[in-house]
Amino acid sequence: MADRIECDVAIIGGGPAGQAAALALSGHGLSIVVIDEQPRPGGQILRQPPARFAVRGWLEERSYRPLKQLLGRFQALDDIHWLGSHSVIGLQRGSVMAMGPEGVTTVTARHILIAAGCHDLAVPLPGWTLPGVYAAGGIQAFIKGQQLLVGNRILVAGTHPLQLIIAAQIVAAGGSVAAVLFAQPRSAMVAALARHPLAALRRVPDLLATAAALRALARAGTPIHFGTSLEALIGTDRVSAAQTSAGTINCDAVGLCYGFVPQSALPRMAGAQMRPSGPAGGWACGHDDFMRTSVPGVSAAGETTGVAGAAAAAAGGALAGIGIALDLGLISLEAAEHAARTPRRDLAQHRAFAALLDAVADPRAYFPAPSADTIICRCEDVEQATIAAELPVCQSANAVKLATRCGMGACQGRNCEPSLLRMMAKAGNVPETGFTPRFPARPVSIADLLPPQ
Amino acid sequence: MSADRITQDVERGEPITIVIDGQQVACFAGETIATAMLAAGLDAFRTDQRGKPRGLLCNMGSCYECLVTDIATGRRIRACLAPAADGMEVSTRG
Amino acid sequence: MERADVAIIGGGLVGCATAWRLARKGASVVLIEAGDINAGASGQNAGSLHFQIERRFLENGDALAEQGAQIVALSRHAVIDWRTIERELETDLHVAMHGGLMVAETAEQVALLEAKAARESREGLTVRTLDGDEARAMAPYLSSGILAANFSADEGHADPRAITPALAEAARGEGAQVRTGTHVRAITRENGRFVIRGNGLALSADQLLVAAGAWSADVCALINIHMPIYPVALLMNATERAPPIIPHLVQHVGRRLSLKQTHAGNLLIGGGWPSRLAQTLHGGFDLSAKAQMIPESLTGNLLAARDVVPGVTRLNLIRSWTGVTAITSDQLPIVGPVPRMPGLWVAAGGSAFTLGLTFARLMADAMTGDEADELSLLSPARFEHLNGFMG
Ligand SMILES: Cc1cc2nc3c(=O)[nH]c(=O)nc-3n(C[C@H](O)[C@H](O)[C@H](O)COP(=O)(O)OP(=O)(O)OC[C@H]3O[C@@H](n4cnc5c(N)ncnc54)[C@H](O)[C@@H]3O)c2cc1C
Ligand SMILES: Cc1cc2nc3c(=O)[nH]c(=O)nc-3n(C[C@H](O)[C@H](O)[C@H](O)COP(=O)(O)OP(=O)(O)OC[C@H]3O[C@@H](n4cnc5c(N)ncnc54)[C@H](O)[C@@H]3O)c2cc1C
Ligand code: FES
Numbered sequence: 001m002a003d004r005i006e007c008d009v010a011i012i013g014g015g016p017a018g019q020a021a022a023l024a025l026s027g028h029g030l031s032i033v034v035i036d037e038q039p040r041p042g043g044q045i046l047r048q049p050p051a052r053f054a055v056r057g058w059l060e061e062r063s064y065r066p067l068k069q070l071l072g073r074f075q076a077l078d079d080i081h082w083l084g085s086h087s088v089i090g091l092q093r094g095s096v097m098a099m100g101p102e103g104v105t106t107v108t109a110r111h112i113l114i115a116a117g118c119h120d121l122a123v124p125l126p127g128w129t130l131p132g133v134y135a136a137g138g139i140q141a142f143i144k145g146q147q148l149l150v151g152n153r154i155l156v157a158g159t160h161p162l163q164l165i166i167a168a169q170i171v172a173a174g175g176s177v178a179a180v181l182f183a184q185p186r187s188a189m190v191a192a193l194a195r196h197p198l199a200a201l202r203r204v205p206d207l208l209a210t211a212a213a214l215r216a217l218a219r220a221g222t223p224i225h226f227g228t229s230l231e232a233l234i235g236t237d238r239v240s241a242a243q244t245s246a247g248t249i250n251c252d253a254v255g256l257c258y259g260f261v262p263q264s265a266l267p268r269m270a271g272a273q274m275r276p277s278g279p280a281g282g283w284a285c286g287h288d289d290f291m292r293t294s295v296p297g298v299s300a301a302g303e304t305t306g307v308a309g310a311a312a313a314a315a316g317g318a319l320a321g322i323g324i325a326l327d328l329g330l331i332s333l334e335a336a337e338h339a340a341r342t343p344r345r346d347l348a349q350h351r352a353f354a355a356l357l358d359a360v361a362d363p364r365a366y367f368p369a370p371s372a373d374t375i376i377c378r379c380e381d382v383e384q385a386t387i388a389a390e391l392p393v394c395q396s397a398n399a400v401k402l403a404t405r406c407g408m409g410a411c412q413g414r415n416c417e418p419s420l421l422r423m424m425a426k427a428g429n430v431p432e433t434g435f436t437p438r439f440p441a442r443p444v445s446i447a448d449l450l451p452p453q
Numbered sequence: 454m455s456a457d458r459i460t461q462d463v464e465r466g467e468p469i470t471i472v473i474d475g476q477q478v479a480c481f482a483g484e485t486i487a488t489a490m491l492a493a494g495l496d497a498f499r500t501d502q503r504g505k506p507r508g509l510l511c512n513m514g515s516c517y518e519c520l521v522t523d524i525a526t527g528r529r530i531r532a533c534l535a536p537a538a539d540g541m542e543v544s545t546r547g
Numbered sequence: 548m549e550r551a552d553v554a555i556i557g558g559g560l561v562g563c564a565t566a567w568r569l570a571r572k573g574a575s576v577v578l579i580e581a582g583d584i585n586a587g588a589s590g591q592n593a594g595s596l597h598f599q600i601e602r603r604f605l606e607n608g609d610a611l612a613e614q615g616a617q618i619v620a621l622s623r624h625a626v627i628d629w630r631t632i633e634r635e636l637e638t639d640l641h642v643a644m645h646g647g648l649m650v651a652e653t654a655e656q657v658a659l660l661e662a663k664a665a666r667e668s669r670e671g672l673t674v675r676t677l678d679g680d681e682a683r684a685m686a687p688y689l690s691s692g693i694l695a696a697n698f699s700a701d702e703g704h705a706d707p708r709a710i711t712p713a714l715a716e717a718a719r720g721e722g723a724q725v726r727t728g729t730h731v732r733a734i735t736r737e738n739g740r741f742v743i744r745g746n747g748l749a750l751s752a753d754q755l756l757v758a759a760g761a762w763s764a765d766v767c768a769l770i771n772i773h774m775p776i777y778p779v780a781l782l783m784n785a786t787e788r789a790p791p792i793i794p795h796l797v798q799h800v801g802r803r804l805s806l807k808q809t810h811a812g813n814l815l816i817g818g819g820w821p822s823r824l825a826q827t828l829h830g831g832f833d834l835s836a837k838a839q840m841i842p843e844s845l846t847g848n849l850l851a852a853r854d855v856v857p858g859v860t861r862l863n864l865i866r867s868w869t870g871v872t873a874i875t876s877d878q879l880p881i882v883g884p885v886p887r888m889p890g891l892w893v894a895a896g897g898s899a900f901t902l903g904l905t906f907a908r909l910m911a912d913a914m915t916g917d918e919a920d921e922l923s924l925l926s927p928a929r930f931e932h933l934n935g936f937m938g
Contacts, residue, residue, distance in 0.1 A: 038514075050482075052465065054464040139512070152455055381501050
């Protein structure tokens, strides 16, 4: 084991939630460590280019402004210890194990904040394991962070409106989008909007960002189809076309965009109470009105507590910071309640908008149908038919895992758990939990866990 | 298939070379191994049990589809997170 | 009320194998499992088929070592049971019996190996003692720090994921009823029969077998019988898949280590390192909650693995888990009829992956009136004094 760090507060995740928490806690004389597996802070929404790059006009769209300001303030802090390029692999009360390029560091802390964000929902369909098929957020992160376009004709498909923004970013970067496909009809999206008019009104800027994206795509002549679903991805060594309900579309890369699920491995490992997340599936970490989880000394904020967007993440992070200051005896309950007012109000508003977005983006009726030989568990290559055969005799996700190896691989079941739970639900069995979370949250070299020889 | 670097308004780190399965790949300091590979047209990060090439999925360290071997250390690393370093040798063959 | 000749509580290897054997003999059998088949220790264990005397019997003095040696008689049966089971079930269970090495790193441990081998040969088990170089010639993956090893040609491993479901399937095929998702909550004696209740179940049976693993003491308590069976939580570790390098089972005579490579390529590293059992609000153990990993166990286990097979350090650990199994007060399994309560049978404790098929075969014989003398060593009768005031 390479190292040991003792601190007051360990924050896992340098996205908006982690940044806001650090800002709330800064200046109290605490030692604060912020751990992130990305080298630089920003989180998924602001995946910064490497320090070696200079990118003029990086993410200049108006919607990113407040987040860039937050990031700027965070990066200006001089009382936090940034532990970038470190993945948290284990978490128990009071301590965190972080795996970095030089080995594993144990960080002991009086309080731990989990602000690990979310990841794209992995959506199995025939051909989805072909090279060139990406999570849409991954394509976006290549543009934002690495200044790379993954293809010359990128197809973006799913149910989440974020795909409009991603498509627009591809176009703005000089790329070409084969089409944007929404599996749901436009009427379903409009109807969902109409059911939440107030929430929609309060978030005009977000809707405007979408509108701007629509205009940019129209200018580029990018086709946007509603009610058009993916059926299969085609290719031999890489994807070359998509078979859709409206015919075949040629493309050399595909981004799947059916929604996001919380990074839940760490709170589950710590034993925190979880609840089902939004319509895309997954598990969100429960918390009280200061973002404290059911495990003493462990708080959670941002998408880990439910996918609600970057602004909600920032509000939740600030609130968590206040709660931690309260728990550590730095401020009185009265002061904490007072300080909590604004972030609580913001969080509630953003979550209301998120509920609207959930309704608009709800993928449940529109998932592509895997065929019998479609791989569901990518790590272990477990096919749909193999799992289906076990469903009549297995009552729990763990039992299916044991019987089929689905979820037994390197990703710890992050990719396949939602697919498996959907299959089980379809077969009439809605399990209360998914796989038992296990150490390590990320595979770790055995050498790194041991003292040097 | 071709992934392209965005060049307008972007200055990268100095040009470096890494070696993927014995093949020299030119890239830039700061890029991840995944970026270097994709930009060189190498989109298979491993071969699955059916013998099929597999690409990466999430580009955020979460899906583990991009595990490659760093020859010097024998470590299995995520190509989407690990920065390319000049002269580094990487294998996609386990 | 449903009726059966035999009710079996517990859908692990022991329960499923006994159900299959009994059903084949024509008994009507109902097997009752609280969760899914294979959800207990049988699905979480290391899958070692170890026939050499276990380290845990060797480290606590001569008397225990002597007792441990007697198990060897059963191990000889187990070798045959495992060599034939795939043919009998007509299923690939990934049984690999390519031999097992128990290694020593110090002079003291070498002496322990020698004493062990002598005991084993008295009991009729052949092991070869190899020096370090001979061991490395046979197993090039071993470290230069290995001074000696005992080699048993029959040892190996099998797939815990496969065997128990296959046995349950075979039991069903022979007409046994397998009820999962049924937690037994109450057992009563009515007119000399056992009445078993839980989750919509009401079953009357002539004989009752408790094969509930670590839960066996609790199940026996339902019928007012003491059984000195205790739960222990053990750590297991799996690496990512690797090309085939280790055909053997590898164990250590002086340190907690078992290591093998599965048919899929993963290395499984265990050896009896403890995890911390969860507790109930009242202070007892809570077997329904997840046990907690003890970081020192993880490092201890991996260090032992590194010292024996240095190549492991290059691999990624992908999963550490805890399984809960049963240990008895004298470490020997408890298998057989309970004198205090005619018709009640227990089978729990010990290394019942290796020995479970044998327990099941012998018990099915005994329960249907045949001889099964081999089990006398393991009889619950040795704890009859605990039940003097029970029943
Ligand atoms: C790929 C992707 C792209 C997205 N793009 C957009 C977008 O364009 N617009 C939008 O509104 N929303 C987007 N989202 C949603 C976005 O995640 C949130 O709006 C916002 O970033 C959430 O902030 P957060 O602080 O909760 O989490 P994040 O910003 O995701 O920050 C969490 C951080 O934790 C780190 N982390 C996670 N697990 C570990 C671990 N085990 N060890 C160490 N570090 C860890 C991650 O590297 C990450 O930097 C995207 C999500 C994803 C997954
Ligand atoms: C980590 C670990 C590693 C091990 N490694 C090895 C090894 O390498 N080799 C070896 O030989 N042995 C090994 N063992 C021991 C071996 O796994 C066990 O001895 C064996 O699996 C026991 O099988 P069983 O059928 O008796 O119990 P289990 O498999 O535990 O089955 C008992 C079943 O009873 C059910 N049950 C409990 N209470 C009730 C109730 N009230 N109503 C209904 N059902 C109930 C449970 O749900 C459970 O499924 C290991 C054990 C562990 C935990
Ligand atoms: S692409 Fe998913 S972990 Fe690298």
